[in-house]
Amino acid sequence: MLQESAGRPAPPSSIVVVEHLVKRFGRFAALNDVNLEVARGEKIVICGPSGSGKSTLIRCINHIEKHDGGRIVIDGIELTDRMADINSVRCEVGMVFQSFNLFPHLSVVENCMLAPIKVRGLSRLDAHDRAIGLLRKVRIHDQANKYPAQLSGGQQQRVAIARALCMQPKIMLFDEPTSALDPEMVKEVLETMVELAQEGMTMVCVTHEMGFAREVADRVIFMDGGSIVEEGDPDTFFRAPRTERAKSFLSQIIH
Amino acid sequence: MFEVLFEQTADGQRYIDWLLSGLGWTLALAFFGWWIAFAIGVVVGIGRTVQNRLVAALARLYVEIFRNIPVLVQMFLWYFVLPEILPGSLGNAIKQIPPPWGSFVPALLCLSLYTAARIAEQVRAGIEALPKGQAEAANALGLGGYLTYRYVIVPQALRLIVPSLTSEVMGIYKNTSVALTIGLMELTAQARQISEATFQTFTAFGAATLIYLALALIAYQSMMLIDKALHIPGSAPVKDIAGPEQPDDVQLPATMEVVK
Numbered sequence: 001m002l003q004e005s006a007g008r009p010a011p012p013s014s015i016v017v018v019e020h021l022v023k024r025f026g027r028f029a030a031l032n033d034v035n036l037e038v039a040r041g042e043k044i045v046i047c048g049p050s051g052s053g054k055s056t057l058i059r060c061i062n063h064i065e066k067h068d069g070g071r072i073v074i075d076g077i078e079l080t081d082r083m084a085d086i087n088s089v090r091c092e093v094g095m096v097f098q099s100f101n102l103f104p105h106l107s108v109v110e111n112c113m114l115a116p117i118k119v120r121g122l123s124r125l126d127a128h129d130r131a132i133g134l135l136r137k138v139r140i141h142d143q144a145n146k147y148p149a150q151l152s153g154g155q156q157q158r159v160a161i162a163r164a165l166c167m168q169p170k171i172m173l174f175d176e177p178t179s180a181l182d183p184e185m186v187k188e189v190l191e192t193m194v195e196l197a198q199e200g201m202t203m204v205c206v207t208h209e210m211g212f213a214r215e216v217a218d219r220v221i222f223m224d225g226g227s228i229v230e231e232g233d234p235d236t237f238f239r240a241p242r243t244e245r246a247k248s249f250l251s252q253i254i255h
Numbered sequence: 256m257f258e259v260l261f262e263q264t265a266d267g268q269r270y271i272d273w274l275l276s277g278l279g280w281t282l283a284l285a286f287f288g289w290w291i292a293f294a295i296g297v298v299v300g301i302g303r304t305v306q307n308r309l310v311a312a313l314a315r316l317y318v319e320i321f322r323n324i325p326v327l328v329q330m331f332l333w334y335f336v337l338p339e340i341l342p343g344s345l346g347n348a349i350k351q352i353p354p355p356w357g358s359f360v361p362a363l364l365c366l367s368l369y370t371a372a373r374i375a376e377q378v379r380a381g382i383e384a385l386p387k388g389q390a391e392a393a394n395a396l397g398l399g400g401y402l403t404y405r406y407v408i409v410p411q412a413l414r415l416i417v418p419s420l421t422s423e424v425m426g427i428y429k430n431t432s433v434a435l436t437i438g439l440m441e442l443t444a445q446a447r448q449i450s451e452a453t454f455q456t457f458t459a460f461g462a463a464t465l466i467y468l469a470l471a472l473i474a475y476q477s478m479m480l481i482d483k484a485l486h487i488p489g490s491a492p493v494k495d496i497a498g499p500e501q502p503d504d505v506q507l508p509a510t511m512e513v514v515k
Protein backbone atom coordinates (compact mmCIF):
# COMPACT_ATOMS: atom_id res chain seq x y z
CA MET A 1 0.00 0.00 0.00
CA LEU A 2 2.60 2.42 1.16
CA GLN A 3 4.90 1.51 -1.69
CA GLU A 4 2.16 2.01 -4.19
CA SER A 5 1.27 5.49 -3.13
CA ALA A 6 4.92 6.42 -2.96
CA GLY A 7 5.74 4.99 -6.39
CA ARG A 8 2.86 6.58 -8.21
CA PRO A 9 3.07 10.33 -8.61
CA ALA A 10 -0.13 12.32 -8.48
CA PRO A 11 -1.60 12.51 -11.99
CA PRO A 12 -0.47 15.68 -13.71
CA SER A 13 -3.21 18.21 -14.21
CA SER A 14 -2.60 18.33 -17.96
CA ILE A 15 -3.50 15.07 -19.63
CA VAL A 16 -1.74 16.03 -22.84
CA VAL A 17 1.48 17.99 -22.93
CA VAL A 18 2.97 18.78 -26.34
CA GLU A 19 6.24 20.72 -26.31
CA HIS A 20 8.13 22.06 -29.30
CA LEU A 21 6.65 19.39 -31.53
CA VAL A 22 8.23 19.01 -34.96
CA LYS A 23 7.04 16.60 -37.62
CA ARG A 24 8.58 16.39 -41.07
CA PHE A 25 7.55 14.51 -44.16
CA GLY A 26 10.84 14.34 -46.01
CA ARG A 27 12.11 17.91 -45.93
CA PHE A 28 8.67 19.41 -45.53
CA ALA A 29 7.83 20.42 -41.96
CA ALA A 30 4.17 19.60 -41.41
CA LEU A 31 4.42 20.71 -37.77
CA ASN A 32 6.80 23.36 -36.63
CA ASP A 33 7.34 23.96 -32.91
CA VAL A 34 3.80 23.24 -31.75
CA ASN A 35 3.06 23.65 -28.06
CA LEU A 36 -0.21 22.50 -26.56
CA GLU A 37 -1.51 21.52 -23.15
CA VAL A 38 -4.86 19.91 -22.63
CA ALA A 39 -6.30 19.92 -19.13
CA ARG A 40 -8.44 17.06 -17.84
CA GLY A 41 -12.01 17.57 -18.94
CA GLU A 42 -11.09 20.31 -21.36
CA LYS A 43 -12.66 20.47 -24.82
CA ILE A 44 -10.51 21.86 -27.56
CA VAL A 45 -11.50 22.54 -31.14
CA ILE A 46 -8.75 22.79 -33.72
CA CYS A 47 -9.48 24.51 -37.00
CA GLY A 48 -7.46 25.90 -39.85
CA PRO A 49 -7.06 25.64 -43.60
CA SER A 50 -6.49 22.32 -45.33
CA GLY A 51 -2.87 21.20 -45.09
CA SER A 52 -2.18 23.26 -41.99
CA GLY A 53 -1.18 20.19 -39.96
CA LYS A 54 -4.33 19.58 -37.89
CA SER A 55 -4.54 15.89 -38.67
CA THR A 56 -0.81 15.46 -38.27
CA LEU A 57 -0.97 17.03 -34.80
CA ILE A 58 -3.67 14.76 -33.45
CA ARG A 59 -2.15 11.74 -35.19
CA CYS A 60 1.12 12.47 -33.39
CA ILE A 61 -0.74 12.52 -30.08
CA ASN A 62 -1.45 8.79 -30.33
CA HIS A 63 1.70 8.07 -32.28
CA ILE A 64 0.05 7.08 -35.56
CA GLU A 65 2.62 9.53 -36.88
CA LYS A 66 6.03 9.45 -35.26
CA HIS A 67 7.26 12.90 -34.34
CA ASP A 68 10.75 14.11 -35.23
CA GLY A 69 11.34 16.61 -32.48
CA GLY A 70 9.95 17.88 -29.20
CA ARG A 71 8.06 15.97 -26.54
CA ILE A 72 4.62 14.46 -26.21
CA VAL A 73 3.49 13.35 -22.75
CA ILE A 74 0.10 11.69 -22.35
CA ASP A 75 -1.16 11.23 -18.82
CA GLY A 76 2.38 11.14 -17.50
CA ILE A 77 3.76 8.76 -20.14
CA GLU A 78 6.16 10.20 -22.67
CA LEU A 79 5.84 8.90 -26.21
CA THR A 80 9.17 7.53 -27.33
CA ASP A 81 9.97 4.52 -29.48
CA ARG A 82 9.04 2.13 -26.67
CA MET A 83 6.19 0.04 -28.01
CA ALA A 84 4.90 -0.81 -24.53
CA ASP A 85 4.45 2.91 -23.76
CA ILE A 86 2.89 3.57 -27.14
CA ASN A 87 0.31 0.84 -26.70
CA SER A 88 -0.57 1.85 -23.17
CA VAL A 89 -0.98 5.45 -24.30
CA ARG A 90 -3.18 4.33 -27.19
CA CYS A 91 -5.45 2.51 -24.77
CA GLU A 92 -6.11 5.81 -23.00
CA VAL A 93 -6.57 7.81 -26.18
CA GLY A 94 -9.62 7.17 -28.33
CA MET A 95 -9.58 8.26 -31.93
CA VAL A 96 -12.34 8.91 -34.43
CA PHE A 97 -11.39 9.30 -38.07
CA GLN A 98 -12.93 11.24 -40.89
CA SER A 99 -13.42 8.01 -42.86
CA PHE A 100 -14.80 6.00 -39.89
CA ASN A 101 -12.38 3.10 -40.46
CA LEU A 102 -14.70 0.49 -39.01
CA PHE A 103 -13.55 -3.08 -39.56
CA PRO A 104 -15.82 -4.20 -42.41
CA HIS A 105 -15.45 -7.92 -41.72
CA LEU A 106 -16.74 -7.61 -38.15
CA SER A 107 -20.27 -6.85 -37.09
CA VAL A 108 -20.99 -3.60 -35.29
CA VAL A 109 -20.84 -5.18 -31.87
CA GLU A 110 -17.70 -7.17 -32.74
CA ASN A 111 -16.04 -3.95 -33.87
CA CYS A 112 -16.67 -2.66 -30.37
CA MET A 113 -15.57 -5.85 -28.61
CA LEU A 114 -12.29 -6.61 -30.38
CA ALA A 115 -9.91 -4.26 -28.58
CA PRO A 116 -11.50 -4.56 -25.11
CA ILE A 117 -11.07 -8.34 -25.32
CA LYS A 118 -7.66 -8.53 -26.95
CA VAL A 119 -6.04 -5.49 -25.35
CA ARG A 120 -7.88 -4.88 -22.09
CA GLY A 121 -8.37 -8.60 -21.44
CA LEU A 122 -12.13 -8.38 -20.87
CA SER A 123 -14.18 -11.56 -21.10
CA ARG A 124 -16.45 -11.83 -24.14
CA LEU A 125 -19.46 -11.38 -21.92
CA ASP A 126 -18.20 -8.22 -20.26
CA ALA A 127 -17.01 -6.81 -23.57
CA HIS A 128 -20.41 -7.55 -25.10
CA ASP A 129 -22.26 -5.83 -22.25
CA ARG A 130 -20.02 -2.82 -22.46
CA ALA A 131 -20.37 -2.65 -26.24
CA ILE A 132 -24.15 -2.86 -26.14
CA GLY A 133 -24.24 -0.22 -23.41
CA LEU A 134 -22.20 2.22 -25.44
CA LEU A 135 -24.01 1.42 -28.68
CA ARG A 136 -27.22 2.25 -26.83
CA LYS A 137 -25.68 5.52 -25.76
CA VAL A 138 -25.00 6.46 -29.38
CA ARG A 139 -28.50 5.15 -30.16
CA ILE A 140 -27.49 2.40 -32.53
CA HIS A 141 -27.82 -0.74 -30.39
CA ASP A 142 -30.63 -2.05 -32.57
CA GLN A 143 -28.09 -2.38 -35.39
CA ALA A 144 -25.54 -4.24 -33.26
CA ASN A 145 -25.47 -7.35 -35.41
CA LYS A 146 -25.32 -5.59 -38.73
CA TYR A 147 -22.10 -5.06 -40.64
CA PRO A 148 -20.60 -1.61 -41.25
CA ALA A 149 -21.40 -1.67 -44.96
CA GLN A 150 -25.09 -2.02 -44.08
CA LEU A 151 -25.14 1.29 -42.18
CA SER A 152 -25.33 4.90 -43.28
CA GLY A 153 -22.30 7.14 -42.87
CA GLY A 154 -23.73 8.83 -39.80
CA GLN A 155 -24.50 5.48 -38.20
CA GLN A 156 -21.01 4.21 -39.00
CA GLN A 157 -19.43 7.24 -37.40
CA ARG A 158 -21.51 6.78 -34.26
CA VAL A 159 -20.36 3.15 -34.12
CA ALA A 160 -16.78 4.38 -34.48
CA ILE A 161 -17.33 6.66 -31.49
CA ALA A 162 -18.81 3.81 -29.46
CA ARG A 163 -15.91 1.55 -30.49
CA ALA A 164 -13.40 4.08 -29.20
CA LEU A 165 -15.38 4.59 -25.98
CA CYS A 166 -15.39 0.85 -25.29
CA MET A 167 -11.71 1.16 -24.39
CA GLN A 168 -12.75 3.66 -21.70
CA PRO A 169 -10.25 6.25 -22.91
CA LYS A 170 -9.33 9.27 -20.85
CA ILE A 171 -9.33 11.51 -23.89
CA MET A 172 -10.98 11.40 -27.29
CA LEU A 173 -9.45 12.73 -30.48
CA PHE A 174 -11.68 13.54 -33.46
CA ASP A 175 -10.28 14.22 -36.91
CA GLU A 176 -12.99 15.97 -38.92
CA PRO A 177 -15.58 13.39 -37.87
CA THR A 178 -18.37 14.97 -39.91
CA SER A 179 -16.55 16.03 -43.08
CA ALA A 180 -17.26 12.79 -44.95
CA LEU A 181 -20.95 12.83 -44.05
CA ASP A 182 -23.97 13.92 -46.01
CA PRO A 183 -25.37 17.12 -44.46
CA GLU A 184 -28.42 15.40 -43.00
CA MET A 185 -26.21 13.04 -41.01
CA VAL A 186 -23.88 15.65 -39.55
CA LYS A 187 -26.35 16.52 -36.83
CA GLU A 188 -26.70 13.04 -35.36
CA VAL A 189 -22.95 12.72 -35.00
CA LEU A 190 -22.53 16.18 -33.52
CA GLU A 191 -25.30 15.48 -31.01
CA THR A 192 -23.43 12.39 -29.87
CA MET A 193 -20.26 14.43 -29.49
CA VAL A 194 -22.05 17.14 -27.53
CA GLU A 195 -23.44 14.54 -25.12
CA LEU A 196 -19.98 13.14 -24.67
CA ALA A 197 -18.65 16.59 -23.92
CA GLN A 198 -21.40 17.22 -21.40
CA GLU A 199 -20.44 14.05 -19.56
CA GLY A 200 -17.02 15.54 -18.99
CA MET A 201 -14.91 13.69 -21.56
CA THR A 202 -11.65 15.38 -22.48
CA MET A 203 -11.87 16.06 -26.20
CA VAL A 204 -9.64 17.38 -28.95
CA CYS A 205 -11.67 17.85 -32.12
CA VAL A 206 -10.51 18.94 -35.51
CA THR A 207 -13.68 20.36 -37.00
CA HIS A 208 -15.04 23.35 -38.84
CA GLU A 209 -18.46 23.02 -37.24
CA MET A 210 -18.67 26.40 -35.57
CA GLY A 211 -21.96 25.64 -33.86
CA PHE A 212 -20.35 22.70 -32.13
CA ALA A 213 -17.29 24.75 -31.24
CA ARG A 214 -19.38 27.50 -29.70
CA GLU A 215 -21.48 25.04 -27.76
CA VAL A 216 -18.81 22.85 -26.20
CA ALA A 217 -15.29 24.18 -26.80
CA ASP A 218 -13.36 25.67 -23.91
CA ARG A 219 -10.72 26.77 -26.33
CA VAL A 220 -10.36 27.11 -30.09
CA ILE A 221 -6.98 26.63 -31.67
CA PHE A 222 -6.31 27.97 -35.12
CA MET A 223 -3.49 26.38 -37.10
CA ASP A 224 -1.83 27.50 -40.28
CA GLY A 225 1.34 26.35 -41.99
CA GLY A 226 2.18 23.77 -39.32
CA SER A 227 1.97 26.13 -36.36
CA ILE A 228 -0.61 27.29 -33.87
CA VAL A 229 -1.30 30.83 -35.00
CA GLU A 230 -4.02 31.85 -32.62
CA GLU A 231 -6.01 30.46 -29.73
CA GLY A 232 -8.76 31.69 -27.51
CA ASP A 233 -12.26 31.07 -26.25
CA PRO A 234 -14.70 30.33 -29.07
CA ASP A 235 -16.80 33.48 -28.71
CA THR A 236 -13.86 35.81 -29.02
CA PHE A 237 -12.20 33.77 -31.72
CA PHE A 238 -15.20 33.57 -34.02
CA ARG A 239 -16.36 37.12 -33.35
CA ALA A 240 -13.07 38.96 -33.34
CA PRO A 241 -10.08 36.95 -34.53
CA ARG A 242 -6.82 38.78 -33.89
CA THR A 243 -4.70 37.54 -36.78
CA GLU A 244 -5.20 38.25 -40.46
CA ARG A 245 -4.86 34.59 -41.33
CA ALA A 246 -7.64 33.59 -38.96
CA LYS A 247 -9.81 36.39 -40.31
CA SER A 248 -9.42 35.29 -43.90
CA PHE A 249 -9.94 31.64 -42.94
CA LEU A 250 -13.14 32.43 -41.05
CA SER A 251 -14.48 34.56 -43.87
CA GLN A 252 -13.99 31.58 -46.16
CA ILE A 253 -15.83 29.03 -44.03
CA ILE A 254 -18.68 31.41 -43.20
CA HIS A 255 -19.01 32.59 -46.84
CA MET B 256 -14.45 -46.92 -75.16
CA PHE B 257 -13.20 -47.17 -71.59
CA GLU B 258 -13.77 -50.95 -71.40
CA VAL B 259 -10.06 -51.58 -71.49
CA LEU B 260 -9.75 -49.93 -68.10
CA PHE B 261 -11.62 -52.81 -66.55
CA GLU B 262 -9.40 -55.47 -68.05
CA GLN B 263 -7.00 -57.44 -65.89
CA THR B 264 -3.46 -56.25 -65.76
CA ALA B 265 -0.39 -58.46 -65.51
CA ASP B 266 -0.30 -57.96 -61.72
CA GLY B 267 -3.86 -59.13 -61.25
CA GLN B 268 -5.40 -55.69 -60.79
CA ARG B 269 -7.49 -53.80 -63.31
CA TYR B 270 -6.16 -50.81 -65.21
CA ILE B 271 -8.70 -48.60 -63.48
CA ASP B 272 -7.04 -49.50 -60.19
CA TRP B 273 -3.79 -48.10 -61.54
CA LEU B 274 -5.61 -44.95 -62.50
CA LEU B 275 -7.26 -44.64 -59.10
CA SER B 276 -3.99 -45.22 -57.30
CA GLY B 277 -2.49 -42.46 -59.45
CA LEU B 278 -5.43 -40.23 -58.58
CA GLY B 279 -4.76 -40.93 -54.91
CA TRP B 280 -1.19 -39.71 -55.15
CA THR B 281 -2.23 -36.69 -57.18
CA LEU B 282 -4.81 -35.74 -54.57
CA ALA B 283 -2.46 -36.37 -51.67
CA LEU B 284 0.21 -34.22 -53.27
CA ALA B 285 -2.20 -31.42 -54.12
CA PHE B 286 -3.98 -31.48 -50.76
CA PHE B 287 -1.00 -31.56 -48.42
CA GLY B 288 1.00 -29.35 -50.77
CA TRP B 289 -1.75 -26.78 -50.72
CA TRP B 290 -2.01 -26.50 -46.96
CA ILE B 291 1.74 -26.31 -46.49
CA ALA B 292 1.92 -23.72 -49.27
CA PHE B 293 -0.93 -21.74 -47.77
CA ALA B 294 0.65 -21.65 -44.31
CA ILE B 295 4.06 -20.62 -45.64
CA GLY B 296 2.53 -18.26 -48.18
CA VAL B 297 0.56 -16.34 -45.57
CA VAL B 298 3.59 -16.00 -43.31
CA VAL B 299 5.92 -14.93 -46.13
CA GLY B 300 3.27 -12.62 -47.60
CA ILE B 301 2.90 -10.89 -44.24
CA GLY B 302 6.69 -10.75 -44.02
CA ARG B 303 6.74 -8.81 -47.29
CA THR B 304 4.64 -6.05 -45.70
CA VAL B 305 6.18 -5.60 -42.24
CA GLN B 306 8.24 -2.59 -41.21
CA ASN B 307 11.30 -4.64 -40.26
CA ARG B 308 13.62 -4.34 -43.26
CA LEU B 309 15.47 -7.61 -42.62
CA VAL B 310 12.27 -9.65 -42.42
CA ALA B 311 10.87 -7.94 -45.52
CA ALA B 312 14.09 -8.58 -47.43
CA LEU B 313 14.18 -12.26 -46.45
CA ALA B 314 10.55 -12.68 -47.48
CA ARG B 315 11.29 -11.00 -50.79
CA LEU B 316 14.29 -13.23 -51.36
CA TYR B 317 12.17 -16.31 -50.73
CA VAL B 318 9.54 -15.19 -53.20
CA GLU B 319 12.02 -14.28 -55.92
CA ILE B 320 13.87 -17.57 -55.65
CA PHE B 321 10.95 -19.96 -55.50
CA ARG B 322 8.68 -18.15 -57.91
CA ASN B 323 11.21 -17.66 -60.65
CA ILE B 324 12.81 -21.08 -60.97
CA PRO B 325 10.72 -23.35 -63.21
CA VAL B 326 8.83 -26.03 -61.29
CA LEU B 327 10.50 -28.76 -63.27
CA VAL B 328 13.94 -27.51 -62.35
CA GLN B 329 12.92 -27.21 -58.70
CA MET B 330 11.66 -30.77 -58.84
CA PHE B 331 15.06 -31.95 -60.06
CA LEU B 332 16.88 -29.81 -57.51
CA TRP B 333 15.03 -31.46 -54.62
CA TYR B 334 15.22 -34.94 -56.03
CA PHE B 335 18.62 -35.21 -57.68
CA VAL B 336 20.72 -32.31 -56.45
CA LEU B 337 19.81 -32.05 -52.76
CA PRO B 338 21.09 -35.55 -51.81
CA GLU B 339 24.36 -34.76 -53.62
CA ILE B 340 25.08 -31.52 -51.83
CA LEU B 341 24.14 -32.79 -48.37
CA PRO B 342 26.87 -34.43 -46.30
CA GLY B 343 27.56 -37.99 -47.52
CA SER B 344 25.66 -40.07 -44.98
CA LEU B 345 22.60 -37.85 -44.92
CA GLY B 346 22.52 -37.67 -48.71
CA ASN B 347 22.77 -41.46 -48.92
CA ALA B 348 20.02 -41.89 -46.36
CA ILE B 349 17.75 -39.72 -48.49
CA LYS B 350 18.58 -41.74 -51.60
CA GLN B 351 17.67 -44.91 -49.68
CA ILE B 352 14.11 -43.75 -48.90
CA PRO B 353 11.94 -46.41 -50.56
CA PRO B 354 9.44 -45.51 -53.26
CA PRO B 355 6.93 -43.95 -53.41
CA TRP B 356 8.06 -41.78 -50.48
CA GLY B 357 11.46 -41.19 -52.06
CA SER B 358 9.75 -39.18 -54.79
CA PHE B 359 6.64 -38.06 -52.93
CA VAL B 360 8.52 -36.09 -50.29
CA PRO B 361 10.69 -34.10 -52.74
CA ALA B 362 7.62 -33.50 -54.93
CA LEU B 363 5.67 -32.25 -51.91
CA LEU B 364 8.53 -29.95 -50.89
CA CYS B 365 8.91 -28.64 -54.40
CA LEU B 366 5.25 -27.93 -55.07
CA SER B 367 4.50 -26.44 -51.66
CA LEU B 368 7.51 -24.13 -51.62
CA TYR B 369 6.87 -23.00 -55.20
CA THR B 370 3.16 -22.44 -54.62
CA ALA B 371 3.88 -20.73 -51.29
CA ALA B 372 5.93 -18.11 -53.12
CA ARG B 373 3.02 -17.44 -55.44
CA ILE B 374 0.51 -17.31 -52.58
CA ALA B 375 2.81 -14.95 -50.69
CA GLU B 376 2.56 -12.47 -53.54
CA GLN B 377 -1.23 -12.70 -53.53
CA VAL B 378 -1.30 -12.19 -49.77
CA ARG B 379 0.96 -9.18 -50.09
CA ALA B 380 -1.25 -7.73 -52.83
CA GLY B 381 -4.28 -8.30 -50.62
CA ILE B 382 -2.70 -6.59 -47.64
CA GLU B 383 -1.53 -3.65 -49.70
CA ALA B 384 -4.98 -3.25 -51.24
CA LEU B 385 -6.52 -2.54 -47.83
CA PRO B 386 -7.02 1.10 -46.89
CA LYS B 387 -4.30 2.39 -44.55
CA GLY B 388 -7.02 3.51 -42.18
CA GLN B 389 -7.67 -0.10 -41.16
CA ALA B 390 -4.26 -0.61 -39.56
CA GLU B 391 -4.38 2.93 -38.16
CA ALA B 392 -7.74 2.36 -36.52
CA ALA B 393 -6.52 -0.92 -35.05
CA ASN B 394 -3.36 0.71 -33.74
CA ALA B 395 -5.34 3.61 -32.34
CA LEU B 396 -7.37 1.08 -30.33
CA GLY B 397 -4.16 -0.21 -28.77
CA LEU B 398 -3.88 -3.36 -30.89
CA GLY B 399 -0.20 -4.03 -31.47
CA GLY B 400 1.41 -5.33 -34.63
CA TYR B 401 0.54 -8.98 -34.13
CA LEU B 402 -3.07 -8.41 -33.06
CA THR B 403 -3.60 -5.96 -35.91
CA TYR B 404 -2.45 -8.49 -38.51
CA ARG B 405 -4.25 -11.36 -36.83
CA TYR B 406 -7.67 -9.82 -36.37
CA VAL B 407 -7.89 -6.89 -38.79
CA ILE B 408 -5.50 -7.11 -41.73
CA VAL B 409 -5.14 -10.80 -42.58
CA PRO B 410 -8.84 -11.73 -42.36
CA GLN B 411 -9.68 -8.94 -44.79
CA ALA B 412 -6.72 -9.57 -47.10
CA LEU B 413 -7.53 -13.28 -47.39
CA ARG B 414 -11.14 -12.56 -48.26
CA LEU B 415 -9.95 -10.19 -50.94
CA ILE B 416 -7.73 -12.78 -52.58
CA VAL B 417 -10.04 -15.80 -52.60
CA PRO B 418 -10.48 -15.47 -56.39
CA SER B 419 -6.75 -15.44 -57.06
CA LEU B 420 -6.20 -18.23 -54.53
CA THR B 421 -8.61 -20.25 -56.64
CA SER B 422 -6.10 -20.11 -59.48
CA GLU B 423 -3.38 -21.21 -57.10
CA VAL B 424 -5.41 -24.23 -56.01
CA MET B 425 -5.85 -25.13 -59.68
CA GLY B 426 -2.19 -24.42 -60.25
CA ILE B 427 -0.81 -26.72 -57.59
CA TYR B 428 -3.04 -29.56 -58.57
CA LYS B 429 -2.14 -29.27 -62.25
CA ASN B 430 1.54 -29.05 -61.35
CA THR B 431 1.34 -32.36 -59.49
CA SER B 432 1.81 -34.00 -62.89
CA VAL B 433 5.39 -32.72 -62.94
CA ALA B 434 6.10 -35.22 -60.15
CA LEU B 435 6.11 -38.00 -62.73
CA THR B 436 9.50 -36.75 -63.83
CA ILE B 437 10.97 -37.89 -60.52
CA GLY B 438 9.15 -41.19 -60.62
CA LEU B 439 6.01 -40.57 -58.59
CA MET B 440 3.24 -42.74 -59.98
CA GLU B 441 0.57 -40.10 -59.93
CA LEU B 442 -2.33 -39.80 -62.31
CA THR B 443 -0.43 -38.79 -65.45
CA ALA B 444 2.27 -41.40 -64.85
CA GLN B 445 -0.34 -44.11 -64.44
CA ALA B 446 -2.12 -43.00 -67.60
CA ARG B 447 1.17 -43.28 -69.40
CA GLN B 448 1.78 -46.70 -67.97
CA ILE B 449 -1.66 -47.87 -69.06
CA SER B 450 -1.10 -46.46 -72.48
CA GLU B 451 2.16 -48.37 -72.76
CA ALA B 452 0.67 -51.61 -71.51
CA THR B 453 -2.47 -51.53 -73.65
CA PHE B 454 -1.46 -49.33 -76.60
CA GLN B 455 -4.78 -47.54 -75.99
CA THR B 456 -3.22 -44.10 -75.79
CA PHE B 457 -6.45 -42.24 -76.40
CA THR B 458 -8.38 -44.15 -73.74
CA ALA B 459 -5.65 -43.89 -71.14
CA PHE B 460 -5.05 -40.18 -71.48
CA GLY B 461 -8.71 -39.50 -72.21
CA ALA B 462 -9.63 -40.98 -68.84
CA ALA B 463 -6.90 -39.00 -67.10
CA THR B 464 -8.08 -35.81 -68.81
CA LEU B 465 -11.64 -36.34 -67.68
CA ILE B 466 -10.49 -36.90 -64.12
CA TYR B 467 -8.37 -33.73 -64.19
CA LEU B 468 -11.31 -31.74 -65.54
CA ALA B 469 -13.69 -33.11 -62.94
CA LEU B 470 -11.22 -32.26 -60.19
CA ALA B 471 -10.80 -28.74 -61.53
CA LEU B 472 -14.54 -28.28 -61.49
CA ILE B 473 -14.80 -29.52 -57.90
CA ALA B 474 -11.93 -27.29 -56.78
CA TYR B 475 -13.46 -24.29 -58.52
CA GLN B 476 -16.91 -24.88 -57.07
CA SER B 477 -15.52 -25.33 -53.56
CA MET B 478 -13.64 -22.06 -53.82
CA MET B 479 -16.82 -20.35 -54.98
CA LEU B 480 -18.62 -21.74 -51.94
CA ILE B 481 -15.83 -20.53 -49.68
CA ASP B 482 -15.98 -17.12 -51.30
CA LYS B 483 -19.71 -16.99 -50.70
CA ALA B 484 -19.40 -18.17 -47.11
CA LEU B 485 -16.80 -15.52 -46.36
CA HIS B 486 -18.71 -12.74 -48.05
CA ILE B 487 -19.17 -9.73 -45.80
CA PRO B 488 -22.83 -8.69 -45.57
CA GLY B 489 -23.50 -5.40 -47.28
CA SER B 490 -20.19 -5.25 -49.14
CA ALA B 491 -19.72 -5.44 -52.88
CA PRO B 492 -18.48 -8.74 -54.28
CA VAL B 493 -14.70 -8.78 -54.37
CA LYS B 494 -12.82 -8.33 -57.59
CA ASP B 495 -9.75 -10.27 -58.55
CA ILE B 496 -7.26 -7.66 -57.42
CA ALA B 497 -4.11 -9.54 -58.30
CA GLY B 498 -5.20 -9.91 -61.89
CA PRO B 499 -6.05 -13.09 -63.70
CA GLU B 500 -2.47 -14.30 -63.68
CA GLN B 501 -2.59 -18.05 -64.14
CA PRO B 502 0.20 -20.30 -62.96
CA ASP B 503 2.53 -21.00 -65.83
CA ASP B 504 1.75 -24.41 -67.11
CA VAL B 505 4.74 -26.61 -67.05
CA GLN B 506 5.58 -28.10 -70.39
CA LEU B 507 7.88 -30.99 -70.80
CA PRO B 508 10.25 -30.68 -73.72
CA ALA B 509 9.23 -33.19 -76.35
CA THR B 510 12.52 -35.02 -76.19
CA MET B 511 12.55 -35.17 -72.44
CA GLU B 512 13.56 -38.54 -71.09
CA VAL B 513 11.10 -39.33 -68.36
CA VAL B 514 12.63 -40.85 -65.30
CA LYS B 515 10.94 -44.00 -64.25
Ligand SMILES: Nc1ncnc2c1ncn2[C@@H]1O[C@H](COP(=O)(O)OP(=O)(O)O)[C@@H](O)[C@H]1O
Pocket residue numbers: 025030048049050051052053054055056057
Ligand atom coordinates in the same frame (compact mmCIF):
# COMPACT_ATOMS: atom_id res chain seq x y z
N1 LIG C 1 2.02 10.86 -45.08
C1 LIG C 1 2.37 12.07 -45.56
N2 LIG C 1 3.40 12.18 -46.42
C2 LIG C 1 3.76 13.38 -46.91
N3 LIG C 1 3.17 14.53 -46.59
C3 LIG C 1 2.14 14.49 -45.74
C4 LIG C 1 1.68 13.26 -45.18
N4 LIG C 1 0.63 13.52 -44.37
C5 LIG C 1 0.44 14.85 -44.42
N5 LIG C 1 1.35 15.45 -45.23
C6 LIG C 1 1.46 16.87 -45.50
O1 LIG C 1 1.51 17.53 -44.27
C7 LIG C 1 0.73 18.71 -44.31
C8 LIG C 1 -0.27 18.70 -43.21
O2 LIG C 1 -1.20 17.67 -43.45
P1 LIG C 1 -2.46 17.44 -42.53
O3 LIG C 1 -2.02 17.35 -41.14
O4 LIG C 1 -3.19 16.27 -43.08
O5 LIG C 1 -3.31 18.76 -42.76
P2 LIG C 1 -4.80 19.08 -42.35
O6 LIG C 1 -5.33 17.94 -41.58
O7 LIG C 1 -4.70 20.32 -41.55
O8 LIG C 1 -5.54 19.31 -43.61
C9 LIG C 1 0.11 18.76 -45.69
O9 LIG C 1 0.86 19.65 -46.48
C10 LIG C 1 0.23 17.38 -46.21
O10 LIG C 1 0.42 17.37 -47.59
Ligand SMILES: [Mg+2]
Pocket residue numbers: 054055056175176
Ligand atom coordinates in the same frame (compact mmCIF):
# COMPACT_ATOMS: atom_id res chain seq x y z
MG1 LIG D 1 -6.91 16.61 -42.00
